[in-house]
Amino acid sequence: MTSAPKRIWILDVLMLPVGIVVFFPFYLIIINTFKSLKETASSPMSLPKEWIFSNYAHVIRETPLLRSMGNSATITISSVILMVLIGAMAAYPVVFNSNKLNRGLTVYLLAGFMIPFQTTLIPLFQLMTDLSLINKIYGLVILYMGGAVFVFFLMMGYMKTIPKELVEAATIDGCSVWGIFWRIILPLLKPITVTSIIYQTMWIWNDFLAPMLFLNSQSKATLVLQIYKAKGEFSVNWPMFMTLTVISLVPIFIFFIVMQKQIVKGIVGGAIKG
Amino acid sequence: MVRLMRQLQFQIFILPILIVYTLFSIYPLIKSFVLSFTNFDGYTKAYDFVGLKNYDLIFSDDAIVSGMSYTLIFAFFSTMLITALAIPLALILDQRFYTSKLHRAIFFFPSIPSGLLLAYIWGFILAPISSGVFNKVLKELFNLGPQPWLSDPLLAKLSTIVVAAWASTGWHAVLYLAFLQSIPKDYYEAAAIDGANRWQQIRHITIPLLAPAMTISVMLLLTGGLKVFEIPFALTRGGPGFETHTITQVIVLRGISETQYGLASAMSIVFFLIVLLIAYFQVTFMQKREERNR
Numbered sequence: 001m002t003s004a005p006k007r008i009w010i011l012d013v014l015m016l017p018v019g020i021v022v023f024f025p026f027y028l029i030i031i032n033t034f035k036s037l038k039e040t041a042s043s044p045m046s047l048p049k050e051w052i053f054s055n056y057a058h059v060i061r062e063t064p065l066l067r068s069m070g071n072s073a074t075i076t077i078s079s080v081i082l083m084v085l086i087g088a089m090a091a092y093p094v095v096f097n098s099n100k101l102n103r104g105l106t107v108y109l110l111a112g113f114m115i116p117f118q119t120t121l122i123p124l125f126q127l128m129t130d131l132s133l134i135n136k137i138y139g140l141v142i143l144y145m146g147g148a149v150f151v152f153f154l155m156m157g158y159m160k161t162i163p164k165e166l167v168e169a170a171t172i173d174g175c176s177v178w179g180i181f182w183r184i185i186l187p188l189l190k191p192i193t194v195t196s197i198i199y200q201t202m203w204i205w206n207d208f209l210a211p212m213l214f215l216n217s218q219s220k221a222t223l224v225l226q227i228y229k230a231k232g233e234f235s236v237n238w239p240m241f242m243t244l245t246v247i248s249l250v251p252i253f254i255f256f257i258v259m260q261k262q263i264v265k266g267i268v269g270g271a272i273k274g
Numbered sequence: 275m276v277r278l279m280r281q282l283q284f285q286i287f288i289l290p291i292l293i294v295y296t297l298f299s300i301y302p303l304i305k306s307f308v309l310s311f312t313n314f315d316g317y318t319k320a321y322d323f324v325g326l327k328n329y330d331l332i333f334s335d336d337a338i339v340s341g342m343s344y345t346l347i348f349a350f351f352s353t354m355l356i357t358a359l360a361i362p363l364a365l366i367l368d369q370r371f372y373t374s375k376l377h378r379a380i381f382f383f384p385s386i387p388s389g390l391l392l393a394y395i396w397g398f399i400l401a402p403i404s405s406g407v408f409n410k411v412l413k414e415l416f417n418l419g420p421q422p423w424l425s426d427p428l429l430a431k432l433s434t435i436v437v438a439a440w441a442s443t444g445w446h447a448v449l450y451l452a453f454l455q456s457i458p459k460d461y462y463e464a465a466a467i468d469g470a471n472r473w474q475q476i477r478h479i480t481i482p483l484l485a486p487a488m489t490i491s492v493m494l495l496l497t498g499g500l501k502v503f504e505i506p507f508a509l510t511r512g513g514p515g516f517e518t519h520t521i522t523q524v525i526v527l528r529g530i531s532e533t534q535y536g537l538a539s540a541m542s543i544v545f546f547l548i549v550l551l552i553a554y555f556q557v558t559f560m561q562k563r564e565e566r567n568r
Contacts, residue, residue: 086291092287097280118522202386209503245480
């Protein structure tokens, strides 16, 4: 048996400049948050001559950034929980009570993959207005629930790997349809639930189009919407805008660090099944 | 009776998704289709059916025509560029070197924040004036004058595609990497014994076995590319003129802002058909290719 292949150090040397170039935009926004407007304009790339921290205090005081962060968190967490729940629920009869009706409904639901949000946008706008769901945080959450079709698809694939005997045995033991789902099936879905949560969280947290169309008051804005509005307000005040950007990146950065392994596994799992 | 009760209990579980999905996807799709044959303007409740007039108007509307052509250009070239970069990147990241984990994280990270935010950062870098970061670099390295990266029709298109590639290449490289790591090591050992060099191994083992990954990655890139909105919107605001307007931006402009519901609906139906057609041909074509390689 030979030992593990040697590390190819030449790749370290070759990849270093490429990595620097790819990371450069992030370096740029971080260092410029510590500069004055004048210094950012004259020397955007160098480290600050004098480190200024007042941009952070100013942004937190002057913009409703923390509030937007709270809105984003509320919208993301509630829609992801609801989507995972109704997606998993829908997969349950399809897998464990397969009949003609459920097979037909599966086709009906999966057709939704091909419908771009853009195509439904105009009637959606009218529908949301008619139901007076515009400019309401829960309105957006209800709208996002339509995205549960993707969760349904992931869940269905995963549930098929659960042995049918498990459900049959529980039925003979007198467990109800309702009880089997909550006590036996749901706990077994943990791995695919993590995948679903990652995909849906990244989509909703970063979504711009739906909040832009359906939330219009400043107090209800999501983080991405706040960045869009700040770009208009600060227009050329780049240090201020970048400070806002850096703060807004903190939650998603923590999410990335904590979930890194699961994110990579989840993407692959989702993509292979998708 | 007991059996029927059980059946009913099972069916209750699928009800919630059927309701939200029908209400927020199927109903609007059908309504879009119906509206596309009308002159509905959103103000008066009454509207007339105008046949195919809206579909006819699409092709004489400058914004719509450039929106469609830019979206197709973006989807095609960003897919090509990202695929051409992600496969070699995955091959490199698959090797053993000291900073491989660090590089994986660096390349992957841009796919985490919102596209809007990333595009704004690049707006700072590519600012067309001489104070733009990139123009400064060019001046110092090659003594080049300021280039209008975001305001020249061709350069603006190029910039949006390059920024999209920067943002997504790492994500797709990770996808390829997972497939690479599932290739059994014995294949390479057997090929090495038969005298195949490293390049021949890549050409005849790695690339064919990556075909399924490529089908998935290219499909995601193409469909995602057709739905592009945030990067051009934040980077160039769709300009100069309508040069980098996306289909999405045109639907919002004509439909929501100008309330030309009929016209915008016709356009969104055409868009739906384009997405369907491209996805269908891409998947059938690439699956055939997978089988040929087998």
